[in-house]
Amino acid sequence: MKNIKIAYIGGGSKAWARVFMKDLALAEDLSGEIALYDIDLPAAELNRRIGERINAHPNTISKWDYKVYPEIGTALDGADFVICSILPGTFDEMEGDVHLPEEYGIYQSVGDTVGPGGVLRAMRTVPIYEGFAREIKAHCPDAWVINLTNPMTACTKTLYDVFPEIKAFGCCHEVFHAQEFLSCAVHELMGVPRPHRSEIIIDACGVNHFTWITEANYKGTDLLKILPEFIDKFYEQGYCEHVGSQPQEFRDNPFRYGNKVKMDLFRRFGVLAAAGDRHLVEFLNNSWYIKDKADAESWLFHLTTVAYRKQDRLDKIAQSQRIADGEEQIDVSHSDEEVVELMKALLGLIPPKVSNANVVNVGQMPQLPLGSVVETNCVFAHNSLKPVTSKPLPNDVNALVLRNAINIENTYYGIKERDLNRIFEAFINQPLCSSLTVAQGKELFNKMLAATEAYLKDFYPSTRL
Template sequence: MEYSGTQVKDINIAYIGGGSKGWAWALMGDLAMEGDLSGTVKLYDLNFEAAHVNSLIGNSLNNLAGAEGKWRYQAVETLEKALTGADFVIISILPGTFKEMASDVNLPQEYGIYHSVGDTTGPGGVVRALRTIPMYVEMAEAIKAYCPGAWVINYTNPMTLCTRTLTEIFPQIKAIGSCHEISGTQRLLAAMLKDLKGIGDADYRDISINVLGINHFTWIDAASYQGTDLMPVYREFADRYYETGFEEKPGQWMNSHFSSAYRVQFDLFRRYGIIAAAGDRHLAEFMPLGWYLKDPETVKSWKFSLTPIESRMQKQEELTIRSKRLAAGEESLQLKHSGEEGIRMIKALLGLGDFVTNVNVPNEGQIKGLPLGSVVETNALLIRDNVKPVLAGQLPVDVENLVARHIRNQETVLKAALLKDHSLAFRALLNDPLVSIGIGAAEQLFDRMLQNTKAYLPGWQV
């Protein structure tokens, strides 16, 4: 890398999952609009053609008005080529295919277990993790071999176990997990200020929060805006909209599988007294099945959706068609900020301004009461070549018990995956709050799910 004033040139970024139609395009756009950075992005993907198409799209951005950051995109055939000489590694992959994801989500429904997402917890989350962990073992070993000093930013779910695998296999790795769920809650708080206080110009980034928990099951126990304590305001907000839900655009949750009316979030606040800081679709999966996911009618009453895999598949087909138009120059990506914080993280780690944001890193004591070494989510200060977790304190004991159960289960899944231990993995599934069926039925479900994902379980006796 070459430093020149406030600019850094010749940065080398390895993008694992470089054929992505969503995250990759967002990164390309953000890099193009950042004039302080320039360099090379090597795109690695099991689907080389998809990575090649993205290289054409990325290189075309240099010709657009407003593209201040100049980057060269190169598709590469091997992980070694991508990682060699990398300063940063970005990981955004789909572990398996939509076929396996469909099994994760749809098969449990035959046993009365419903997933609203299926990528972090529940039977779907457990099995997704089992096939993802071997991929991350390979990546951790490759990073250790080819770019041990690089910073690694992970976007893939299950976020906690992906990041935890990296730190387990390569303890010295400089890895962080990044998720936008927290900023979604900050945006809700900004909407709250507009609705209750008439403050229409509150920028969500100016709302200070204390974050503690694990990915997709994070909590906020302190929030403020310009010196005003927002916790009492949120209580009023939750009470006012508990029954009806809150939407800036009425009916939006019915028109989008990814939206909600925040009723789950409000319910958890009324139960525990602190803000559950993730989307309703994720939060619901961490709680007992009967609370929010008993059946589709219950889900509808809480005003969120079960996200069908078919909709994801349809969107992917549409994006694949669009990618070909973009690569052929028949259409151009519009340069607009994605709202993701990856570029600000990179700038801070390069020494171009300190930055505080939520990250997923091993617990060094930033959350008291939760197991040390487990990956937790809190705020952290990012400075030149360093990430310093912010001391977040301790969760209320009842919430701590909920979070700790999931942490210990995640650690069990990790151990089972590394040992290829069918029995241990099954016990982890049994211990998940969504699994309220009999042991025999659970065993049958688990075996069927493993059969459907066995291509990604090397060395397992399935």
């Protein structure tokens, strides 16, 4: 049994923390302390109580010592792993990110990675992550740091830029859903039971939420060669890879979609976009798939409103309280996430494991700038993470990815330099902003800055362009 310390920054997480704690409870070869730190101390305390409920569950194999820390430094002291999972600002700020652009005919289905909402979210997040990197360097410089916060690329870039020796990577499950989509194709076309996604061997590369599968294999079958038949069969009605779900559920559940955008992009480019449609459309010109709400619905995906997120947050807080109070049972079972498995591989407890991760480009994606953060397969082994050199993207796809990668880089360096003019040039060059004039862009940018001013004024000399 390996005894470790995990520092959870954002330990008041309303959903992901529970998933992580349950997976740890089923890790028979791990135990130790989970140090919960959050600026919302009562939320972290609530997760500590939920952790104790998990410890008492009959399915639990590994019990953990949950502790709440009021200071980040003491939470980090001696940590073997650091999990970063925060909400930068509140949903009030995100309301400006997502809905102010609608006044200018710009619609966003997520608003947390790229597009106008992604830029403003990065402006709030990067200064916070600069502080995280400095604290990690001071208190646990040898820890493995796993980032789960969006915008994933900018957060991971910040950690490495402030602390170049850091051992950090960004973890995202969007590629897993694409493997599930491919496993559905195997089932539908080959007449075999739906295989587990781990049996779908892929090569993937790009930037987070805009990653592309250039090769996919199932027991010797080239899945990209048979995919056109699957797409021809389901293109109009859509196909949802979530077990038991139907494409039309997107009308009631904003996290469901019919993969019609993914199928359309495959028809155009011959490689498979790996993220969900809600993310993909935000990396492309707004006239392609998301001119307005009706356009989104015609492509079988939903615009997630911030009002929905606010209500969902209240529901999750209420559920957390019921679980902590013992009024609702918590189901301790394995999730489909891989974070705990990657930790075990890094500790040498299991054989090396290949999974997608976001790390600095040291040549694994030769088509993108060195030093930028890219998402490719990586090999996780004992105290080692090695990126796998990816197959090149087709030139037309690479042009789409490169534009977004450079925008992310320019956004990051503009924030690092606290240069609103440089940030604005990345803002106006967002594909979702392609219908704006420069004057309209500046007007919108200033409105969005004002909406999130409370979270910018301590970091920027001015909050108006």
